[in-house]
Amino acid sequence: MGGTLFKEPWRPQPESNMNRLDFVKSYHPHNSETNHLRILLHGPVGAGKSSFINSIDSVLQDRVTGRALTDGSSGKSFTKIYKTFKFQKYPGCSHSFVCNDIMGIEKSANSGVHLEDIKLALRGHVRDGYKFTPGCPMKDSDPSYNACPTLEDKVHVLVSVIPASSLSILPEEVLKKMRDVRQAASEMGIPQLAILTKVDEACPDAQENLKNVYKSKLLKQLVEQFRVSLGLPLNCIFLVMNYEKTTTIDKEINKLILQALEQIINYGEDFLNEQQP
Ligand SMILES: Nc1nc2c(ncn2[C@@H]2O[C@H](COP(=O)(O)OP(=O)(O)OP(=O)(O)O)[C@@H](O)[C@H]2O)c(=O)[nH]1
Ligand SMILES: [Mg+2]
Numbered sequence: 001m002g003g004t005l006f007k008e009p010w011r012p013q014p015e016s017n018m019n020r021l022d023f024v025k026s027y028h029p030h031n032s033e034t035n036h037l038r039i040l041l042h043g044p045v046g047a048g049k050s051s052f053i054n055s056i057d058s059v060l061q062d063r064v065t066g067r068a069l070t071d072g073s074s075g076k077s078f079t080k081i082y083k084t085f086k087f088q089k090y091p092g093c094s095h096s097f098v099c100n101d102i103m104g105i106e107k108s109a110n111s112g113v114h115l116e117d118i119k120l121a122l123r124g125h126v127r128d129g130y131k132f133t134p135g136c137p138m139k140d141s142d143p144s145y146n147a148c149p150t151l152e153d154k155v156h157v158l159v160s161v162i163p164a165s166s167l168s169i170l171p172e173e174v175l176k177k178m179r180d181v182r183q184a185a186s187e188m189g190i191p192q193l194a195i196l197t198k199v200d201e202a203c204p205d206a207q208e209n210l211k212n213v214y215k216s217k218l219l220k221q222l223v224e225q226f227r228v229s230l231g232l233p234l235n236c237i238f239l240v241m242n243y244e245k246t247t248t249i250d251k252e253i254n255k256l257i258l259q260a261l262e263q264i265i266n267y268g269e270d271f272l273n274e275q276q277p
Contacts, residue, residue: 011214031151034150034152037096037157038152039156043178046104048242050101052195054242056257058249059261079104084098105174114136117132157265163196163198164202166198206239240256
C-alpha cells in the first residue's frame with residue numbers, strides 16, 4: 001500500500017546541473033585571509049570519505065578519477081595519512097576549496113582515528129603528511145604539529161560521511177564519537193553537514209534509477225533516523241552515490257554530488273565571512 005516512492009522528491013531536484021557546476025567552479029572565498037575553503041570529511045571506516053573526494057574530482061574534471069585511494073576489504077581504516085586534496089582547474093591552478101581526508105572512526109577506543117586528532121585537525125594543528133596512530137593522539141612535539149595555525153590551516157566546514165547501507169548497524173560507540181566531534185566543532189563555531197553514501201546499496205529503487213533517491217521512502221526514513229542520532233537538521237543531510245562502479249560520468253550521480261557540495265561550500269563561506277576582522 002502506498003508504494004515505496006513518494007510522488008514528488010522531498011527535496012526539489014533541478015533539471016540541469018549547469019548552475020551548480022558554475023557556482024562550484026567559480027567559487028572563491030571573500031575572506032582575503034585565506035585562498036581556499038577547507039572541508040574536513042570524517043566518519044566510520046569504509047564510509048566512502050576518500051570515494052567522495054574522488055567523486056568531487058570526477059564531477060569537476062568531467063571524467064572518473066581515483067586520486068584518493070579507497071579500499072573496501074579490510075574493515076580497518078585504509079586512509080592513515082592526513083592529506084589535503086586540491087582539485088585541479090588546469091595544470092598549475094586549483095579550485096578554491098580543498099578537502100581533508102582523515103583516518104576512519106572505529107568502535108573501540110584503541111582503534112581508528114583518535115578523537116583528539118580530529119579536534120586538532122579542526123583547529124588546524126595537523127600538517128599534511130601526519131601519520132595517525134590508532135588510539136593515540138598527536139603530540140605537540142610531533143614535527144607535523146602546527147603550533148600556530150592560520151585561518152587557512154583551520155577547518156571551515158565539517159562533513160560527516162556515513163554509509164546509508166549500514167546506518168542501522170552502526171555501533172552506538174561510533175555514533176557517540178561522531179556526536180563528540182560535532183560538539184567540538186560547534187564549540188569552535190564550525191558549521192556541519194552530513195552525507196549518506198552508498199544509496200545504491202541501501203535502496204533497490206535508487207539502484208534502479210538514481211532519480212528515485214529523493215523520492216525513496218526508505219532513504220527518507222534513514223535520513224530521519226540519522227538526523228535523530230546525530231542531531232543535525234534535515235536540510236544539512238544529503239544523499240549521494242559515489243563513483244565506484246561506473247567508469248563514465250553520469251548526470252544523476254553528478255546531481256547528487258553537486259547538491260551536497262554547493263551547500264557545503266555555502267556553509268563554509270558563511271563561516272569564513274564571520275571570521276572577518
Ligand atoms: N556501492 C557503493 N560503494 C561505495 C560508495 N562509496 C564508496 N563505496 C565503496 O566503499 C568502500 C570504502 O570506500 P572508501 O572511500 O575507501 O571509504 P573511506 O571512508 O575513505 O574509508 P577509510 O579510509 O578506510 O576510513 C570502497 O570499496 C568504495 O568503492 C557508494 O556510494 N556506493
Ligand atoms: Mg579513506
